[in-house]
Amino acid sequence: MGKGLVSKILQRHTAAEIKEPGEIIQCKVSKVLANDITAPLAIKSFEKMEAKEVFDREKVILVCDHFTPNKDIDSAEQVKFVREFAKRMGIVHYFEGGDVGVEHALLPELGLVQPFDVVVGADSHTCTYGGIGAFATGLGSTDIAAAMALGETWFKVPQTIYVELSGELPPYVQGKDIILNLIGKIGVDGALYKALEFGGDTLKYLNAEMRMTIANMAIEAGAKAGLFPVDEITKEYMKQRDIEVSESLYPDEDAQYEKVVKIDVASLSPQVALPHLPENVKPVEKVKNVKVDQVVIGSCTNGRITDLRQAAEILKGNKVKKGVRLIILPATPNIYKQALKEGLIEIFLEAGAVVGPPTCGPCLGGHMGILASGEVAISTTNRNFKGRMGSLESFVYLSNPWVAAASAVAGEIIHPKEIMERKK
Amino acid sequence: MKYKGKVHKFGAHIDTDAIIPARFLVTTDPKELGKHCMAGLDPNWIQRVEPGDFIVAGPNFGCGSSREHAPLAILGAGISLVIAHSFARIFYRNGFNMGLPLVEVGNIYEEIDEGDELEVDLECGVLKNLTKKKDYNIPKLPDFMVNLLKIGGLINYVQNKIKGQNR
Numbered sequence: 001m002g003k004g005l006v007s008k009i010l011q012r013h014t015a016a017e018i019k020e021p022g023e024i025i026q027c028k029v030s031k032v033l034a035n036d037i038t039a040p041l042a043i044k045s046f047e048k049m050e051a052k053e054v055f056d057r058e059k060v061i062l063v064c065d066h067f068t069p070n071k072d073i074d075s076a077e078q079v080k081f082v083r084e085f086a087k088r089m090g091i092v093h094y095f096e097g098g099d100v101g102v103e104h105a106l107l108p109e110l111g112l113v114q115p116f117d118v119v120v121g122a123d124s125h126t127c128t129y130g131g132i133g134a135f136a137t138g139l140g141s142t143d144i145a146a147a148m149a150l151g152e153t154w155f156k157v158p159q160t161i162y163v164e165l166s167g168e169l170p171p172y173v174q175g176k177d178i179i180l181n182l183i184g185k186i187g188v189d190g191a192l193y194k195a196l197e198f199g200g201d202t203l204k205y206l207n208a209e210m211r212m213t214i215a216n217m218a219i220e221a222g223a224k225a226g227l228f229p230v231d232e233i234t235k236e237y238m239k240q241r242d243i244e245v246s247e248s249l250y251p252d253e254d255a256q257y258e259k260v261v262k263i264d265v266a267s268l269s270p271q272v273a274l275p276h277l278p279e280n281v282k283p284v285e286k287v288k289n290v291k292v293d294q295v296v297i298g299s300c301t302n303g304r305i306t307d308l309r310q311a312a313e314i315l316k317g318n319k320v321k322k323g324v325r326l327i328i329l330p331a332t333p334n335i336y337k338q339a340l341k342e343g344l345i346e347i348f349l350e351a352g353a354v355v356g357p358p359t360c361g362p363c364l365g366g367h368m369g370i371l372a373s374g375e376v377a378i379s380t381t382n383r384n385f386k387g388r389m390g391s392l393e394s395f396v397y398l399s400n401p402w403v404a405a406a407s408a409v410a411g412e413i414i415h416p417k418e419i420m421e422r423k424k
Numbered sequence: 425m426k427y428k429g430k431v432h433k434f435g436a437h438i439d440t441d442a443i444i445p446a447r448f449l450v451t452t453d454p455k456e457l458g459k460h461c462m463a464g465l466d467p468n469w470i471q472r473v474e475p476g477d478f479i480v481a482g483p484n485f486g487c488g489s490s491r492e493h494a495p496l497a498i499l500g501a502g503i504s505l506v507i508a509h510s511f512a513r514i515f516y517r518n519g520f521n522m523g524l525p526l527v528e529v530g531n532i533y534e535e536i537d538e539g540d541e542l543e544v545d546l547e548c549g550v551l552k553n554l555t556k557k558k559d560y561n562i563p564k565l566p567d568f569m570v571n572l573l574k575i576g577g578l579i580n581y582v583q584n585k586i587k588g589q590n591r
């Protein structure tokens with residue numbers, strides 16, 4: 001029986017022979033990740049286990065990104081706890097302050113996660129690394145503690161849904177629109193316990209960043225992982241990080257899938273998820289008369305340089321509508337520097353945006369842009385649950401950076417082409 | 425590993441807020457958590473539970489947050505085993521990690537009613553409905569999970585492994 005990407009990757013990290021989904025295997029992990037919110041819990045479990053040291057100082061990664069720069073005393077205490085643990089254990093990849101970026105943007109950028117890796121993280125969006133062909137998934141804190149101590153974990157081999165993408169990307173459509181469309185189709189539990197695997201001729205139009213945007217939101221469909229093949233695009237992305245990847249990874253032709261979902265990408269328009277679930281998806285032209293108070297561009301979903309360039313296309317020579325707050329958070333320090341170099345930051349500031357430091361911040365309602373009751377935001381982040389960005393009586397719409405930037409200019413949710421036409 | 429108990433039946437998509445509402449997450453003590461088990465659905469439910477009883481539920485049991493308090497609350501309530509059509513992914517992991525046995529039985533759950541007496545053998549893969557006098561074959565629990573349950577969950581497992589007593 002042919003194998004899909006999931007079995008192929010997992011097989012490299014386990015002594016067991018993987019025959020079919022549902023089997024439970026012991027698996028070596030390549031990297032173990034936790035952040036400022038989840039690491040403290042994992043460290044406490046680690047101590048209960050009476051573990052004396054982590055399995056590998058270079059493979060346990062701690063990123064204090066959620067409330068950075070620490071927003072209050074509690075978050076500062078949490079980071080202090082993590083910092084002291086990192087010091088005690090001699091953790092090589094510990095990030096805070098000026099080194100920190102949003103974890104799932106930071107790790108791939110620094111080459112800390114690689115194709116064929118098995119990565120576990122105490123964060124549900126760990127699945128992002130599927131975009132570069134790693135099997136990556138989020139776990140609870142005791143699981144992460146065990147992985148930190150032993151360098152291995154157990155998995156039930158998941159069934160896979162194959163998502164076939166066809167056609168070129170229309171204007172103002174990117175990875176975000178593909179994944180929103182998919183979640184709209186299959187629902188927030190459409191891939192529960194399963195893995196998503198992406199293929200089809202659209203892949204050649206998707207850069208590594210857009211693939212990570214898609215994989216990032218696999219969890220919003222309930223999936224354990226969202227995987228892309230390892231091809232020339234992946235290899236080029238790794239090469240820019242001085243990492244040579246010689247091998248490719250594709251599913252076998254006779255790979256068995258639980259189900260196939262097809263998306264005709266060429267016919268998509270930009271997608272918007274309405275409050276309060278990522279599955280409430282409509283094309284942007286069907287979202288009418290929605291005035292916005294705040295626009296957020298950033299996060300592990302859409303805070304990369306590709307995303308900032310798209311936002312800048314719209315914002316160049318335009319002004320943010322009076323009364324609207326546009327908050328732009330480059331996801332990592334390197335993305336910030338690159339955006340400065342390319343003149344994007346100047347465009348943002350000229351347009352009247354607030355440009356903040358790399359942080360999760362408003363994505364989880366942490367800080368730096370919290371909504372009051374009755375307020376409406378459109379955001380390039382990944383969750384629009386009730387209260388996710390602040391008040392339980394606020395409303396969050398999700399979109400790509402073009403739509404978000406255009407909505408900031410118009411003061412309401414709008415198709416980006418309308419703003420671009422106005423410019424001409 | 426054999427279990428015998430009386431059934432408390434639940435429906436589909438029982439989420440972690442039903443199992444243990446967030447306002448009770450101020451402790452990690454299973455006994456304390458157990459007092460509020462299922463309080464999100466029925467605060468009086470816990471008074472009808474006897475040690476060793478089973479929970480039987482529909483699809484996607486334990487969906488929602490990754491809180492490990494959910495399986496701890498069920499253990500603390502005295503439940504010995506949860507049988508469901510299917511489990512949410514993180515709950516499934518957390519269950520075994522915390523030492524709570526979980527059995528996925530698909531549509532068989534529909535044939536089990538509130539108050540039925542069941543006997544389950546996890547290693548042989550047999551479920552007996554003593555009330556209805558019907559036997560079912562269920563997936564055998566993999567050795568690793570049996571081992572995890574026998575030593576009381578992941579914390580003990582890692583402890584033992586570190587001390588070199590395991591394998």
Ligand code: SF4
Nearest residue numbers: 102299300360363364
């Ligand atoms: S940016 Fe948002 S989704 Fe991503 S890791 Fe941070 S809080 Fe989580």
